[in-house]
Structure formats: C-alpha cells, structure tokens
Amino acid sequence: MERTLVLLKPDCIQRRLAGRVLSRFEDKGFNIVALKMMRISPALAQQHYAEHVAKPWYPTLEKFITGGPTVAGIVEGLEAIRVVREMLGATSGLIAAAGTIRGDFSSSRQMNLVHASDGPEAAQREIALYFKSEEIIAYEPTITPWLRAGDES
Ligand code: CDP
Ligand code: MG
Numbered sequence: 001m002e003r004t005l006v007l008l009k010p011d012c013i014q015r016r017l018a019g020r021v022l023s024r025f026e027d028k029g030f031n032i033v034a035l036k037m038m039r040i041s042p043a044l045a046q047q048h049y050a051e052h053v054a055k056p057w058y059p060t061l062e063k064f065i066t067g068g069p070t071v072a073g074i075v076e077g078l079e080a081i082r083v084v085r086e087m088l089g090a091t092s093g094l095i096a097a098a099g100t101i102r103g104d105f106s107s108s109r110q111m112n113l114v115h116a117s118d119g120p121e122a123a124q125r126e127i128a129l130y131f132k133s134e135e136i137i138a139y140e141p142t143i144t145p146w147l148r149a150g151d152e153s
Contacts, residue, residue, distance in 0.1 A: 010068030
C-alpha cells in the first residue's frame with residue numbers, strides 16, 4: 001500500500017473542479033486519508049518546489065501556487081504513486097492525453113490543476129511538508145472486498 005501527496009492547485013479550486021478531481025481518485029478505488037484547504041505560503045512553495053526554485057519560470061509558478069486556496073490531500077492505494085501520476089497526465093495540459101485529468105481539464109503548462117508526488121522519496125517528503133501524523137486518518141473501507149481480490153494486496 002502506498003500513499004501519495006495530491007494538491008488541488010488554486011486554478012482547480014477557482015474553476016470549481018475540486019469535487020470532480022477528487023471523484024476521479026475515489027472512482028478508481030483509492031482511499032483519501034487526509035484532506036485540508038490551505039493557502040500555500042511563499043516559504044512552503046520554495047520547499048515544495050525546491051528542485052525548480054532556480055528555474056526562470058519559478059517566480060510565476062510561486063505567484064500562481066500562492067495566489068489562492070489549495071486543497072492538499074493524501075491518496076492511498078496499491079501502487080498509488082505511479083497510478084495517480086498517470087491519472088494526472090503529462091505536465092502541460094496541451095500535451096497530456098485525453099482521459100487524464102490535465103488532458104481533460106487543462107490547456108496550460110502552468111495551470112495544470114493538480115500536483116502529485118513523482119516517486120516514493122518525494123511522497124514521503126511532501127506528505128511530511130503538508131501533514132502532521134495526527135491529520136492522517138487510516139481506515140479500511142467496507143467496500144475493499146469488491147475493489148480487488150484478497151491476494152492482490
Ligand atoms: O507537476 P509535474 O511534476 O508534472 O511538473 P514539473 O516539471 O515538476 O513542474 C512543476 C510545476 O511547475 C508544474 O506542474 C507546473 O504547474 C509548473 N511549470 C511551469 O509553470 N512552467 C514550466 N515550464 C514547467 C512547469
Ligand atoms: Mg514534478
């Protein structure tokens with residue numbers, strides 16, 4: 001079982017797409033084990049996007065990501081880190097395949113609606129950036145026996 005950090009970025013909230021994006025993860029069978037609305041500060045943006053801080057486009061990314069409310073969540077499930085990234089699609093909404101979240105809803109390289117951790121180390125680091133352990137609520141959904149065979153976990 002894996003956990004991955006998901007951010008519904010300010011464009012997602014402003015465009016009233018939060019429910020539809022979260023529904024994609026629910027429909028897939030994933031568990032949402034943490035969820036909160038927040039405003040990302042410039043300091044948090046710099047930590048979150050540490051690998052990009054020196055890039056020429058970082059200042060506009062920081063302005064965007066701190067420019068409105070964000071919903072942060074943790075999505076849990078089998079191979080959740082890879083599968084959620086694939087559900088998002090390529091970074092630019094203009095390149096992301098139809099059927100992916102970015103491919104269906106975004107026509108921008110920056111305003112691509114959703115962030116998800118890109119690997120196990122990133123997931124661990126990013127979950128710790130956004131959530132205290134007491135904010136993460138582990139539970140076993142009653143529907144689990146109808147989502148996958150017992151020997152698949
Ligand atoms: O989010 P993802 O891992 O797919 O892409 P990234 O290359 O790690 O870039 C992080 C975020 O920066 C993207 O999701 C875009 O919102 C933004 N970005 C941008 O504003 N301009 C670029 N040329 C590339 C990325
Ligand atoms: Mg990335």
